[in-house]
Amino acid sequence: MKSSSELAGSHLVFQSVAAQAEAVHCGESVAIAFSGGLDSTVLLHAAVLVLGARRCVGLHVHHGLNACANAWRSHCIDIASQLDIVFDCRAVKIADMPQQSIEALARDARYTALRQMCKAHRIRTLWLGHHADDQAETVLLQLLRGSGLPGLAAMPLKRLLHDGLVYVRPLLSVSQTSLEAYARQHELCWINDASNTDIRHMRNALRKHVMPKLAIYFPGYRDTLARTARHAATAQRLLQDFSINDLGACIYVSQPTATVKRFDASFPISQILSRRALLELSDERAINLLRFWMRKSGLATASSARIKEILRQLRDASNSTTLRIAYSKQYLCLYRDRIWWESQDDQIFIRKIIPLSTEFQWSGQSVWHLPVWQGSIVFVLSNINDERGVQCSVLESVPLTVRARLGGERMRLRVGGPLRTLKNLFQEAAIPTWQRHLPLLFTGDKLLWVPKLGIDPNVAGRGQVRIEWRPDIPLI
Structure with a gap:
């Protein structure tokens, strides 16, 4: 019984x-x-x-x-x-x-x-x-x-x-x-x-x-502790709603007049945040937003002390300060008004200096893999008069070589424009200093193309071949 x-x-x-x-x-x-x-x-x-x-x-x-x-x-x-x-x-x-x-x-x-x-x-x-x-x-x-x-x-x-x-x-x-x-x-x-x-x-x-x-x-x-858990879960959902709205308001946009309606939490976090917008929030909301952003980026939850220190560094940085804060195999990067995450594994130039004498010659392949830079130069057929393309005759007339950046190199980004240093062009393009160690493509002694900046149309002419830079995809 x-x-x-x-x-x-x-x-x-x-x-x-x-x-x-x-x-x-x-x-x-x-x-x-x-x-x-x-x-x-x-x-x-x-x-x-x-x-x-x-x-x-x-x-x-x-x-x-x-x-x-x-x-x-x-x-x-x-x-x-x-x-x-x-x-x-x-x-x-x-x-x-x-x-x-x-x-x-x-x-x-x-x-x-x-x-x-x-x-x-x-x-x-x-x-x-x-x-x-x-x-x-x-x-x-x-x-x-x-x-x-x-x-x-x-x-x-x-x-x-x-x-x-x-x-x-x-x-x-x-x-x-x-x-x-x-x-x-x-x-x-x-x-x-x-x-x-x-x-x-x-x-x-x-x-x-x-x-x-x-x-x-x-x-x-x-029952009491279960009720506490339910209350905490409800409060956490409300905080997440705050985080979604704050993240949408803090996404970096290049045009001041651009508007961001609402961040879609179903998308992976690849957005760049605006430091100015982040610092307009109270410390409590900024910390809540950073926690949310880190979780959605797949990072381990930071301790209160660590996240407060990250926020302090962001607040104390001047407008010209460049920051890279190491956290959980990532770098929280600050350059000008932009904040974003980068994998430490991608920062090969932090650990490895490319010799200044490094030079490689092209053998005509459509995909030119450059292991020392962990990426490939890809030659892609385009329209016959592509403004951002290069003529085949230019590629075939003299040896095409890739060299490490020495400093002082100059190029034009528009027809008839002035020769300008890569340093100035990188600064205008808001490319941080640690991302400027790129392979420079020369035709003879003339600088033809630079990843992230583009092609010199005065050297290339209009042509049917576009040149692209594709970083290696790390195998995890």
Whole structure:
């Protein structure tokens, strides 16, 4: 005979899973992250009852960090076979990286593997077994770490990824006690991971020593902390709306009269910001905007101290100051009124000085790869009288060579115009000094073309060949 508490707990689990099942398109399969522990075992079993075995796919990640990992995989295979569902497993290797916890590395590897398996099975919805106790622990941990609103918002019920995959946590409002009641009622078997009791990990210490005390004096602490997470998530969404509007107002435009209506947050952040517009904001709004911009640029969240220091440097810089602030394998660059991000990997001239005597001769190829400059000069056929083209006779009359910039080189950018130094032309084009180490293309002793500036029409004449510069695409 089942107790009333077990029946109530079992009903709560079933009800929560059924509520999320309604959002799944009819006939569409759902993947369940299945570690073999209590929460994922209950979730998988309830999913099969609600959706049917044909629509459930169990996904297991084999980390290899625990001596029992092979036994856990075998257990999960057996459970999947008993439930008659599709099962998939991926093994991951966790590389030892200094200053990063093995738990964080394992989590990242696990989610990467889960996304890969979802893609392989053409699944758009992944169910995760996090429950109310997990959520309460997460909120409390973030509070103790002094996290901001994104941290306090903790784990959302649903999260849409850029590739269209949706993470769903159907058990987020269900306590562990209810999960245990469900498991007992349905006589489920699950894995008990001994590492979950290791109090050297902060979350385990909270679970063992703090949460039981909270339950005595604050019996409803799970609901209270969950409500805190929802309030934080709401406030964070409002801040994001502010950020989107502020970003739209701060996008750099070359014409003062140009207007930017509204930034579309679905596009990757490739915009250049105006320092003037950024500094018109209060410190609080400027910091909020910088955080948003960094997140959308795929950068790790900066600490409060670091982001305040970045803003201070931007405020203290004079109009003629050039800045490059290193952060997370990127440079935050300031030149004149423009602020943008550049990868440190792209800044080859910071680490490598091209010899001044460097010179290469063209052999007639349409794509002339220049590894020392990490890019290629490309010759493209165009209109016969292209104003920005060069005549074939010019390319063939004398040897075409590429040389490193020595300083003092001059060229004209319009017919009959004065000879001007590249330094002045780069300054007018607002090209920062660290981006001026470019290959110069000469026909004989005459400077014909410079990347980012263009061609000298007095040397080129109008012709049917355009010259383009294409930087190498780094392989990651």
